[in-house]
Amino acid sequence: MSQAEPFNEIELDQWVATAEGLRADGYRLVQMTGTARPDHFEVMASFDKDYRCANYRMRISREHPQLPSISGIFLAAFTYENELKDLFGFEVPGLAIDYGGNFLRTKTKIPFAGSVTTKKGPTTASSQPAANPEQ
Amino acid sequence: MTVPWYSISALVTKSALHKPATRLYPFEKRAPYARTRGHIQFKIDDCNYCGICAHKCPTHAIVTNKKAKTWAIDHTLCILCNSCVDECREGCITLSNHPLAPLGPADVARFREEYQAPPPPPPTEVELTPRDPAAP
Amino acid sequence: MLLISFLIVFPLLAALAIAFAPTADLRSAFVRWSALALAIASVVLAVAYFRTGPEFFSLGDTWNGLLDQVFLLGGIAVALVLLYLCRRISVRQWYIPALILLQMGLILVAELAPGHPEVARPFYVDSFSILMALIVGVVGWLIAVYAVRYMRDYHAQHPEVRDRQPAFFAIVFLFCAAMFGIVLTNHLPGLFFFWEITTLCSFWLIGYSGTAEAMRNAYRALTMNLIGGVFFAAAIVWLTFNPELQTWELDVVIANGGAAALIPAALIAVAGLTKAAQMPFHTWLLGAMVAPTPVSALLHSSTMVKAGVFILVKFAPVYHGTEVGLLLALIGGVTFLATSLIAVNQRNAKLVLAYSTIANLGLVVMCAGVGTTATLWAAMLLILFHAVAKALLFLSVGTTEHLVHSRDIEDMDGLVYRRPVLAMTLMVGMLGMFLAPFGMLISKYTCFQAFLTVDVFPGGGILLMAILAFGSAPTLFFWTKWMGKLVAMPRRTPEPMPEVPREQAFALLALTGLTYLACVLYPFVDWAFILPYTQALADAGLVPPPSDSTHWETFILMSVMLAGMFLLPVLFWLRPPHYATVSGYLSGANVAGSASYRGAMGGEREVTARGYYLTAFLDEQRLTRQGLIAAGILMIAMLMGAAL
């Protein structure tokens, strides 16, 4: 754990090839996640080998957010990719087990997509409790 | 290496023959530890309504009103993080070692109405600055 | 005698009338009324010879001689017909005509032998044959009534099958005639003749639909039955030439009871085993499932297989106390155990019934092999209860199949709510098959007691008892599983179903009533049909005298149980509890009541619950193979045992 494990920028179209290479080198998929930026999304992925992390970062356009799936290479990626799909609204072609946007089933759809802030439904403390039938 | 079936039988037989480990809670109460976080207590005498406690409270369970000189806590929101106790310079918030007695709907309604717990504040706008490629 | 000839000849005439009936309606009427006439005749027979010992009939010398000729020529005719039917088989099935010719040859050798034994008293009636005649008559009648409508629907649903209904019903009646012949004749070549007729009829009926599968199964049935026929013929040849026991009269062979009778008895036992679809030969009965349901009902409940066990039970006094008997019982036991286990695997309702039939016949064979009074008692009750309950089950399944368009047990989900009456008949049939206080269990109970006293071979009885105990367990499982399907509450409102046709409903309800009645009245059955038979045998010193050890409170308690089965639903109907209904438990994920839940993929997902078939636990193929090998070895041992 240190900042000595920097994020390597790669292009989206190198992504699958990179993953294949890492798989061949005996890396383990550690995590995948994303961030929303004003004009694009970023996807970060980390791979581990011998306690060393290789981190990658890709840019994904906001207009047509699409991330090719690597679940055929690392099956473990299916959970991360489904999560990205739900939280950021990505399209993930080639997903091995596709929950179809129903992985987390959030109240606010695609909560991470728009601006970083989100609107909420009714607030808690001031709202009325459900009626108790005997009161 | 222990004999498989024997050791568990010995254990359960031993347990059966000894006094159970049960703490007979409502009938016998054990002394709390000094650090046990039971619930938040407030002594209004020393309070200067500075509002630091309310500000520091992660769940906004405390409301203070400097003008009206009121201080209120919604126990249903308090997560017993102890921040208010640590932060209050006047020492008027203390931590009781005894948990709060269970509340009924009426108590909760009282908290929520009388004490006017605040609606959660709007989220902070996190600025979406384009990432500086030079940054680490 | 008149009655007997009526029972044998009338169906032949009826068959002719039906075959040449000008219109379908007339034909149906013929079928209904002739079948009723047969039923009435069998009842009259029962009343006329109520509780008599065996009574033999002689026709006088000329007629007797004529009868011999009839049997001889008839036998040749049957063989020729069979050969004709084989005209289209492939070369690889050369053994079928070979078998036909072989048994033809054997029987000709016997019949044309100079100084072959004469039969002085070709017919007889005793209470066992009355019981069998009643079963054939009454159950046969109900099946015929049911079949009239069923066949019409069958052809409506299967336009690809050539409509040969006139021949179909004619052959059914021919079949009945042969059955009456089997149970009433004392003339062994005559018995063989009737025996071959049933083989022929079953071949034709199984192959009715004419599909490749049906024909294949029909030929399989034919082959197996022919093998049995060869053994039967061999027995007759043996009886023709053996100086010690030279007779063609059934009762003489049985009364001999000694070692001399053992060889023909063992040979006939093989014939009986084939007909009763016991283990090395059981596959033909499974194949018979392709036939229209009334045929299955007929083959399984009142005819065909019953002929097999009939002859075995008849010979029971010979088997009694011999190693041959024990081996025979063990063949039955192997069959019982193996098929009970295999039945657990089955999803096809008719296959479940088939396997259960084989298993129950195995039980009868066990009883026959042991051959004590008690097991005879049990065997006869089993035959009765099984005939009624199985006919009921087959017909109910046939109706259900028409309603739900499937034979799959899984598709009978919730029948109790969809067609309560039909479900009720099915349930009663099943209860009758395996549950106290219904019939089968009474017999099983007696078997246990009887097997424990077997002392032919040390431990032999214990072995039989163990087989019975272990075989009963899976029986419990597969019946309960099926009943569970029937009573399952439909998760959604089911689609409406067509009504059960009136005639079919009549047959079903009548059989239900019979099943119930047979249980209620089993002491009467015992007294009226079984006791006279066993008593007569005991008087002849063939079996130990019957001992009555049933305590009276057993009867009372059985009656209480039976009454409970009846009264609880009535009580429930009169005073239903008023409870609120809720959806079933689905881990809190219910979406539409009990029917669906929120699936992992987020969508609504239907709940389904499939029964257990334990395919990974009990393997049908392996069990069949093991059963076949074991039964085959036992059979060879039995034949060798008889010869030594």
Place this chain on the structure above:
Amino acid sequence: MNLEYWGFALAFIVLGPVVGGLLAGIDRRLTARMQSRQGPPLLQPFYDVLKLFEKDTTVVTHLQTLYLWAFLFFMVIAGVIIFLGGNLLLSLFAMTVSGIFLCLAAESTNSPYSKIGSAREMLLMMAYEPMLIIVPLGFFLVVGSFQVADILAGEPSQVVQLLGVLIGFLFVLTIKLRKSPFDISTSHHGHQELVKGLTTDMSGRDLALVEIGHWYENVILLAWLYLFFGPLGLLWALPIAVVLFFAEVLVDNTNARLKWGTTVKASWWVAVLFGVTNLLVLPFI
């Protein structure tokens, strides 16, 4: 059959649940103590059932209540048969019927957990039936009768002669009492992948009926156990039977739950190795 036996039968009908409930209470208390817990009051099972009568009853289908009536009815009959000094085999058959109705009640709800529970109950029945059948047969071989009255009047040595059968019976008793390692169709205490298996969709009075049925069943099983020692006289037989009965609690607490495949295989092997073998060697003891 004399009056005395009618008295026993009547006492069974009336006192069966009381004794059964007490047995359950002791069981729970003992279990708790083995787990180093205080445990519930002795009368807790009665509180539970009385509570269930206070509760509303909800059903998935009304017919499930009917099947439960039948379950209870046949269970009582099974007990009455024994306490009348009657036929042990018949009593077993009645017990089987009762078990089947319990399965039907669960099946009728058609909800997956109940159904799997009932399928497993059927599997268990398949597992224990052979051994249970062997017990009366063993008695028959020794005493010459299935009648309970005759068995009780037998020789005190019968338990020695039937030692294998007794062991086999104790084995399946674990199944019948729904104890670990064989509590696979429902769970009394402890949690289970089937939630409550058979009884998942029963509530209120329905559930109370099941409980009461089980109480009767426990008394019947205790009576079976008693039969082995019966000829020793009440003073010896009852304590031995009760101790063996509660030995099951120890077994319960010292085993993990096994799977149905293992259960069926194990029970059949036990039935063969202990039951059948015992009967085979019986002439030599």
Place this chain on the structure above:
Amino acid sequence: MSFLTKSPWILHYAATSCNGCDIELLACLTPLYDVERFGIINTGNPKHADILMVTGSVNEESRKVLENLYEQMPDPKAVIAIGACALSGGIFREAYNVYGGIDQVIPVDVYVAGCAARPESIIDGVVRALGVLEERSKNRVRQRKVA
């Protein structure tokens, strides 16, 4: 006296609890607290349960589950909310997938505060719920008599 108070069977559902309150509830069943002393059994089955104990606040998914479970519990029944989350949403009140306390979905009879609620408080909460149950049981019996 109602027997309900002598044998309250509980059903536990973890709505979006962080597990903190769950394990404290489980701890109540274990030797040190052993609520079976009061006849309490954790049935895990709504149809057998008298008291529904909920830990954690409701989110989109658990809301429906809670409704289902509550509906499947036969009357008379009571609900206990355990922990700050179940009471009001606690520290997760502002999270985008959280609706807040469970009283937004089903009526709650007893609120047990704390984060996490201590086993002692949970036992106190059950005792308080018993009073509620006793009351309802009496009403229920009366209703049945009328009906």
Place this chain on the structure above:
Amino acid sequence: MANRTIVPFGPQHPVLPEPIHLDLELEDETVMQALPSVGYVHRGLELLAEHHDYLDMAHVAERICGICSFIHSQGYCQTVEGLMGLEVPPRAVYLRTMWAEISRIQSHLLWFGLVADAFGYESLFQHSWRIREQIVDIIEETAGGRVIYGTCKVGGVRRDVDNETLQRIGRHIREIEAEYNELADIFRNDRTIRKRTVGIGMLEPENAHALGAVGPVARASGIAFDGRRLGYAAYPELDWEPVVEQAGDSFARCEVRLREINQSFDLIAQCIARMPDGEIEVSIKGKRPQGEVMGRLEQPRGEVCYYMQADGKKNLQRFRVRTPTFANIAPLVHMLKGCDLADVPVITLSIDPCVSCTER
């Protein structure tokens, strides 16, 4: 036509106190397909970074899960400290390590009970929780809460534990360990338990690697990866070796945890023995987190990752947690295929799932 039994396993299910949900497709009782679903505990707390400043977020992080609560707060603080470039005083580091190991024991004992409960071994469940309660008492005495510690903060720890108490705890844990060893031996040698776990839920080493298994799940399949070797906290200075088993079945996973409990007892003793004196926190005045980092730690269930982005404001820009159970879902799906229904809870618990961690 019902060719398979389709059962919803969870969300409400007594064997798994947490709302995990599996769609099970069964034939008889063989699982033909098992599809896990999440969402019942999803709160969306990563986005709470917008509501709480980076200091308050420690409370949120701790409440990601009540079982592995301490290490979450530790991980959060450590990662933020990395962004801020803070050097935490050694005593605080050692106290954190000690609490982390206590937390690990607590978590493993809890799992011990749950897995025993899953295969119906009630007495083992009760006894393991009886022992666990003594650990919880230690936690309460030192931290003030039974499950939520609230002791970790950015820059150090909030509470000190005096040396006398530490010594007492050091002695006490040895007694607890003796009691625990008895239980562990029972678990290892019990025939019925072995019957239920040995050879069940196989995860071969290659699959463990390919599916990204972490923690005891990976270590039971012969992969010697232990996050504590990454070199954070006091671990580099302590004397220990990762626990590795080769078999890859449920029993091996249990065995790894059983041995890790002993290891943790040992680590606690080492921490207490080497506890440095001094400050317990550094001042964070005038410092704000800035930059981007991926921090990794070892939780009881395996490697946890924190990803943070900050731009020097009060609130973090992006906060992300990848928990071990999340990584173990894919291996779980693999293990469940073809098992028996009765094995489902056992296999599921053999990865020691934590749903609230998974879903956050």
